[in-house]
Structures are given as structure tokens and as C-alpha cells.
Amino acid sequence: MTPQRQRVLALFERIGEGSHLGAEEVHQRLLRAQERVSLATVYRTLRLLSGMGLLQELELPEGGRRFELAGDAHRDHHHLVCVRCGRTEEFENAEVLEAGNQAAAGFGFRLVECVLNVRALCPSCTAAETA
Ligand SMILES: [Zn+2]
Ligand SMILES: [Zn+2]
Incomplete structure (x- = not known):
């Protein structure tokens, strides 16, 4: 693994599971930690690490992306x-996982990841809209 990948991964390990960061946030945090790295490199590194299964990618409604640590206990x-506002909450649901497993098995696929992204309005944005 290249030093850059290690640095990005180390950053995610420091902040821990369940934190979702966009590429720009990752870049800012690396700069603050005196790491000299370009935003383009951060993008490339994030994509590589999620391709390797070390990070989990979360697609946002506006076409943005966030990344988080893909721990074994924190994958599904x-x-x-x-x-x-992009506020992100996590939840677990065994039925969704079961549905993904069944769908994959039905087509003879091997399940790699089963993630449901629910788009919604948080309470404060709902309040702002009705105000
Ligand atoms: Zn998450
Ligand atoms: Zn909101």
C-alpha cells in the first residue's frame, strides 16, 4: 500500500466507524495534519480504497459522495x-439484508454489499420548509 493510501486510511481509523466524510473534508483534514496532498489524489485514493473494500462509499442525493471505514462489524x-442539509444517520435492518441475500441467491450472485440509502428531510429542514 502506498504512503498516501495509508495516510487516508489512518485518518478514517482515527475518526472511527460511523463517520461519513466527503473528499473535500478528507483533504482539509490531511492539510491540517500537515500532509501535502492534492484534492485529485484524495479523490483517486478514496476510490481505490473503496475498490479494495477498506472504505464504504455512500452516494448522496445531490450526486456527492462520502466515505467511511468499512469495518467487518460495521459493513451492513x-x-x-x-x-x-446532508445530515446522515445510520440504521440496521435485518430484513433488508435478508432481501438482498435472497435476491442475490435467486440470480446466483454472491452478495458483496447490501446497503439501503433512504432520502428524507430531517426535522430541522422540515421545520424550515414549513416555516
Ligand atoms: Zn455509514
Ligand atoms: Zn436536513
Whole structure:
């Protein structure tokens, strides 16, 4: 693994499971930690690490992406994402996982990841809309 990949992975390990960071946030944090790295490199590294299964990618409604550590105990969880402010909450649901498993098995696929992304409006954005 290249030093850059190690640094990005180390950053995610420091902040721990369940934190979702966009490429720009990762870049900012690396710069603050005196790491000299370009945003393009951060993008490339994030894509590589999620391809290797070390990070989990979360697609946001506005076409953005966030990444988080893909720990074994933290892989199969789902996301509730506010479409206005991007607030992200996690939840687990065994039925969703079971549905994914059954669908995969039905077509003879081997399940790699089963994630449900729910788009919603958080309470404060709902309040702002009705105000
Ligand atoms: Zn998550
Ligand atoms: Zn919101």
C-alpha cells in the first residue's frame, strides 16, 4: 500500500466507524495534519480504497459522495440522508439484508454489499420548509 493510501486510511481509523466524510473534508483534514496532498489524489485514493473494500462509499442525493471505514462489524448498515442539509444517520435492518441475500441467491450472485440509502428531510429542514 502506498504512503498516501495509508495516510487516508489512518485518518478514517482515527475518526472511527460511523463517520461519513466527503473528499473535500478528507483533504482539509490531511492539510491540517500537515500532509501535502492534492484534492485529485484524495479523490483517486478514496476510490481505490473503496475498490479494495477498506472504505464504504455512500452516494448522496445531490450526486456527492462520502466515505467511511468499512469495518467487518460495521459493513451492513443503512443510511438515512437528509436531501437538504446532508445530515446522515445510520440504521440496521435485518430484513433488508435478508432481501438482498435472497435476491442475490435467486440470480446466483454472491452478495458483496447490501446497503439501503433512504432520502428524507430531517426535522430541522422540515421545520424550515414549513416555516
Ligand atoms: Zn455509514
Ligand atoms: Zn436536513
